[in-house]
Amino acid sequence: MAVTHGxxxxxxxxxxxxKGAAAFYAAVLGWEAADSGMPGPAYMLFSNKGALVAGLMDIPPDAAARNTPPNWSGFVAADDVDASAAEVTRLGGKIYRAPDDIPGIGRFAIAADPDGAVFGLFKGQGEAPEMPGLGTPGHIAWRELHAGDAAGALAFYSKLFGWEKREGLDMGPMGVYQLYGKKGADYGGMMTRTEDMCGPMWVYYVQVEDIDETARRVAANGGTITLEPMEVPGEMWVIQARDPQGALTAMVGPRPRS
Structure with missing residues (x-):
């Protein structure tokens, strides 16, 4: 499916x-890390069986000056990065990194929604590559927002990206887990965070083939499990963890031996 706005x-x-982060994700997920070859500060590329998954870099000086901890972030396609950045501000969000070019790659900006959850805007040069389908092992399968206010967050992102409100799952005392998506597909879920949750922030789940084995690898390689395997709809289980540097990471997959 071709990449479109949102x-x-x-x-x-x-x-x-x-170096330490590259070793951790290699041991836990089988990812390979290699230098991108781009000029400027070192930028590594994570790949999974030859397919690109994500980037890896040192915290930039401007982010370090804001005491930004190690973290994962996601970038959303924008037809016009500058126009979308202006829309973020108009809708009550904030721009941390003004639109800028990555020579030969594309244009990007770093933004935050009105509650403070950070995300990126991106428009690549040339034709965008096809993205792996949800459920492909070794790739991001789910994008979850721990929002200050889930209803307000959905309204913000719907205006910005055209995301649609989909099924809502009643989680009892934790409130409604609201699915969102586009083009008839679920992209992830949003929920109003509880006091014990990190956030407001985005959490990205990597698809794995065995959730218990993955949890074992996390612990064996210096990570810390913060959410033990929890069952979710679709006969799947999720975990959340901190990598050795402290970035929150998450995985989703079955329990083959259960």
């Missing part, structure tokens, strides 16, 4: 130890 198109890990 699609997630890229993911990026900013960290305090690029």
């Amino acid at each position: 699609d997630f198109v890229w993911y990026e890990l900013m960290t305090t130890d690029v």
Whole structure:
């Protein structure tokens, strides 16, 4: 399916130890990391069986000056990055990095929604590559927003990207887990965060083939499990963890031996 405005198109890990992070995700997910060859600050590329998955870089000085911790971020396709950045501000969000060019790659900006959850805008040069389908092992399968206010967040992103309100799942005391998507597909879920949740922030789930084995690898390679395997609809299980540098990461997959 071709990439259009409002699609997630890229993911990026900013960290305090690029080498250590590369080793962790290689051991846990089988990803390979290689230098991108781009000029300027070092930028690594994570790949999964030859297919690009995400970028990896040191926390830039401007972000470090804001005491930004290691974190994962997602980039959403914009037909016009400058126009979308202006729309972010008009809708009550904030621009942390004004639209800028990556020579030979595309144009991007770093933004935050009105609650403070950070995301990126991106428009590539040339024809965009096809993205792996949801459920492809080793790739991002779900994008979850821990929002200050889920209803307000959905309204913001719907105006900005055209995302649609889809099924809402009643989670009892935790409130409604609101699915969102586009083109007839679910992209992820949003929920109003509880006091014990990190956030407001985005969490990205990598599809794995065995959630228990993945959790074991996380612990064996210096990570810390923050959410033990929890069952979700579709006969799937999820975990959340901190990598050795402290970035929140998450995985989704079956329990083959259960």
